[in-house]
Amino acid sequence: MIDENKKYEKECTIEMKVQNPTCTKKGQKDYTASVLFNGETFKDTISEEIEATGHDWNKGWKSDYLSNSIYRECILCGDRETAKNPFTDVSDNAYYVPIVWAYHTKLTTGVNENTFAGNRSCTRGQVVTFLWRIVGQPEPKMTKNPFKDVSESSPFYKAILWASENGITTGTAKDKFSPSATCTRGQVVTFLWRMAGKPEPKTTKNPFKDVSESSPFYKAILWASENEITSGTGSGFKPSATCTRAQVVTFLYRYDIDYLINLSNSSANFK
């Protein structure tokens, strides 16, 4: 019985213990209240969960040529995740890494959920859209559309305007872009070269018998070759051949990995 006239000794303390969460495991906060009353201690604990922090893939996807894989690493715990290949028609061949990279960096999707269709040809509208995505989909500054065959409702609209104002494409005629025309290998490499600011190739030795010095693509192809963006097709460069989806993505992958990253922030002309 408590005697209301008596002065009791009493003391109350609250203690908190924290177990920090990790990337994948929840943490916990335990609050323990201790009450000392009349020489006796009473304790009670309540706990609060702390959500796992989740991995931080800050650096994004990287490629590993040796194991032919695309992976990313958590900067907090070092866990490694290998990118999965969602396409049943993409196997372990030369295009595997570029295609899986392009999919995971959201540069392209497949033609449906599990088909990439690497042998299909690419249109000019599609190629310009890939280029636009690789630099982060900048808003075009141009408000007047110079092309009669590109409507504002086209999925390629912003990409084409951006490419036009940055001199990456000049169109196929004064007021025509021909977004549905197929894109040749020479054209794709030329788009990339212009995007890089038309650098003068350092090499004077032309490795391709089927590319003449008078070709409008000459400098672009030499530049792409010396920067290992292309090594040709075995028997030459085939500048007039239609560029397939797998080839476009491979050019972009090598441009991004070997060229764009090396340039780091020194070339800002396409931003």
Ligand SMILES: [Zn+2]
């Ligand atoms: Zn982690």
